[in-house]
Amino acid sequence: MAGTQWRVQVLGLAQLWSPEGQRVRLERRAAALLAWLGLQGPSPKFALAALLWPDSSPTTARNNMRQLLRRLRLASGGEPLVEGDTERLALVDPANVDVACLKAATEAQAYEQALESVGAEGSTLLAGFDFDDGPELARWLDGARAGVEGWVREAREARIGHLTAGGDWTAALGLAQAWARQEPESEQAGRHLIRLHYLQGDRGAALAAFEQLRSVLSRELDVTPMPETLALVREVEKGTQRPSPTPAPRAALPLSVLRPPVLAGRDAAWRQLEAGWEAGQMLFISGEPGSGKTRLAEEFASTKGRWGRIEARVGDRDVPFASQARAFRTQLARWPDVKLPDWVRTELSRILPELGETRLLPPLDSETGMLRFYDAGAVALQMLHEPEDISVADDVQYWDMASSRAFIFALPRMFEAASRGARPIRFIDCYRRGELPDSARTQIAQLVDAGLARIVDLGPLTGEEVKRMVAAMGLPGAEAHAEDLTRYTGGNPLYVVETLKHLLETDSLHRDWPQRLPPPGRVGPLIQLRLERLSTLALQCARLAALAGAFFRTSLAPRVLQVTAAAAHEALAELESAQVLMGERFSHDLVMEAVRAGMEPGETRVLHGRLATALEEDKAPAILLAHHWLEAGRVEKALPHLLASAHSDEQVLPPEEAAEHYARAAALMVATGQKENAARARAAEARCRLQAAASGGALRPSGKAG
Numbered sequence: 001m002a003g004t005q006w007r008v009q010v011l012g013l014a015q016l017w018s019p020e021g022q023r024v025r026l027e028r029r030a031a032a033l034l035a036w037l038g039l040q041g042p043s044p045k046f047a048l049a050a051l052l053w054p055d056s057s058p059t060t061a062r063n064n065m066r067q068l069l070r071r072l073r074l075a076s077g078g079e080p081l082v083e084g085d086t087e088r089l090a091l092v093d094p095a096n097v098d099v100a101c102l103k104a105a106t107e108a109q110a111y112e113q114a115l116e117s118v119g120a121e122g123s124t125l126l127a128g129f130d131f132d133d134g135p136e137l138a139r140w141l142d143g144a145r146a147g148v149e150g151w152v153r154e155a156r157e158a159r160i161g162h163l164t165a166g167g168d169w170t171a172a173l174g175l176a177q178a179w180a181r182q183e184p185e186s187e188q189a190g191r192h193l194i195r196l197h198y199l200q201g202d203r204g205a206a207l208a209a210f211e212q213l214r215s216v217l218s219r220e221l222d223v224t225p226m227p228e229t230l231a232l233v234r235e236v237e238k239g240t241q242r243p244s245p246t247p248a249p250r251a252a253l254p255l256s257v258l259r260p261p262v263l264a265g266r267d268a269a270w271r272q273l274e275a276g277w278e279a280g281q282m283l284f285i286s287g288e289p290g291s292g293k294t295r296l297a298e299e300f301a302s303t304k305g306r307w308g309r310i311e312a313r314v315g316d317r318d319v320p321f322a323s324q325a326r327a328f329r330t331q332l333a334r335w336p337d338v339k340l341p342d343w344v345r346t347e348l349s350r351i352l353p354e355l356g357e358t359r360l361l362p363p364l365d366s367e368t369g370m371l372r373f374y375d376a377g378a379v380a381l382q383m384l385h386e387p388e389d390i391s392v393a394d395d396v397q398y399w400d401m402a403s404s405r406a407f408i409f410a411l412p413r414m415f416e417a418a419s420r421g422a423r424p425i426r427f428i429d430c431y432r433r434g435e436l437p438d439s440a441r442t443q444i445a446q447l448v449d450a451g452l453a454r455i456v457d458l459g460p461l462t463g464e465e466v467k468r469m470v471a472a473m474g475l476p477g478a479e480a481h482a483e484d485l486t487r488y489t490g491g492n493p494l495y496v497v498e499t500l501k502h503l504l505e506t507d508s509l510h511r512d513w514p515q516r517l518p519p520p521g522r523v524g525p526l527i528q529l530r531l532e533r534l535s536t537l538a539l540q541c542a543r544l545a546a547l548a549g550a551f552f553r554t555s556l557a558p559r560v561l562q563v564t565a566a567a568a569h570e571a572l573a574e575l576e577s578a579q580v581l582m583g584e585r586f587s588h589d590l591v592m593e594a595v596r597a598g599m600e601p602g603e604t605r606v607l608h609g610r611l612a613t614a615l616e617e618d619k620a621p622a623i624l625l626a627h628h629w630l631e632a633g634r635v636e637k638a639l640p641h642l643l644a645s646a647h648s649d650e651q652v653l654p655p656e657e658a659a660e661h662y663a664r665a666a667a668l669m670v671a672t673g674q675k676e677n678a679a680r681a682r683a684a685e686a687r688c689r690l691q692a693a694a695s696g697g698a699l700r701p702s703g704k705a706g
Contacts, residue, residue: 290494
């Protein structure tokens, strides 16, 4: 920073520094303004005024902003820190603001410079300030603090790694000690302390650092150290040096195994789909997991013109409208030129906050309000799927009940629109046989009985069909195993592919059929064998993804697992190479189930707790936070989120969603002896159920789809 200019410090205690080294404390809103501009860059002036004074009129907020800028200039001895016009504000020199320097240095991977931006008072953004009188600003600050801590953590990790690799263990240890003092619960910092003490020959100090870390984790977080930390300590106890984490490169699987070139054994199913298409019916494909439902649907759709794919995921059932919200986001991204009417965007902001301002919406406590909300969903469904000739909806068995009701409500309107000459919307829905909720199974049966839909059920492949599938892959030596593959896999296409992967990775294709394999007809154990060949961090990433379910984001991995972004990226790339993950989702549900099956209960609880903490920083849905805290065994942390979810749903969603959450909260309160609170939750549940009964007519399907 320039030595002749005033410097701005918003990391730690918010203050200004004069060129002579004098300090001036910043008032709360001035500090927030400087922090915002340092992180967000030039911003609309009046939007910032509304953010800082949310309860004031526009005129008052503008006047307050003018006064704030005047006081800020006086505090800095007349030197302007912020410049702008009637429309926008910006920092005069971002290089004089510590958080802007930290951001720029981290993005440039100049980690030594990034750490120089953090003073002795720590890296907490606007430490000591809160904004309970400004909810939007408070939410931004929570997210910004998490982001800043992530940058500092990344810089520390990279700098310590650089110093350690260069043999400067003393400097690396000093950084690790400072990190551990500021974040005593950080296993990243703790592992560095343990390793560096040991590298310097002080095994006692290394073990003492571990005992200190274990004590803090138990006392503050009620968790045990992660497996990687325990493995490091076991090596220290043995007196051996920790090997570098360089897993052996994984041989790339042939493309023909990643996606078999021939869709074998589905000729009869294809003919049924063609007949249903010609009849204008809605198409459903059912079958066992791994039977090829999605592959068949996608290949058939590709012959009918433009098509798109939406999906439900494991975990959707826990969050009302999760499936519909994901589907709408997918379609909005796919067809950005579709302009939804303003009233539709406003109503859908109840489940897609990015479309509008939910706090301006009235509660859905009347039939008129409910009808308007569901009509908006029907209009959006029609408009967002009109550009496509056909849409594939995958894993329908995971759709949450609220999304299913909304879709059923929209169906008769879609049929009516088609009868009036609108372009019909064609769907293929795929689901696991026997796993649909009763309500969905009933609705599909009604559609079939009315001649509006057709179900195509997929069975196993015959021996000849397996042989044809294997022959098309062109794997030397594979055809000789076709009969054994049919017997072992029961003709399940995914099981065939997973077994071939195992034979390839164990170099067994040119040998006799292996005598030692998991019991036939089950693919999970084979997938487990593949998972065992992953690096430790890649396996941890897979387990995190399995627990996060529909809400997994790759950005969670560094924070939850406490590793660098680079290390997490390498581990995630390994998972993609091994065909465990595809982007942010599992390559198949069976892979996810195998990952979960291999987890110990203690590890599961620890990861749920860490995941809940990270998702709290991300302002995830309250019901999701409650779920993870409950799975972590922390009922006391789950209850506030469960009640918050119920209250939020009561304000912007149909009342039956809030009723379910109040009921669940009441049951937990009873179990934990909170009888008075349970009674209040039961009363709120009853109120919501009465409202749902009063407005229930809006949801009754009408017309041919009923």
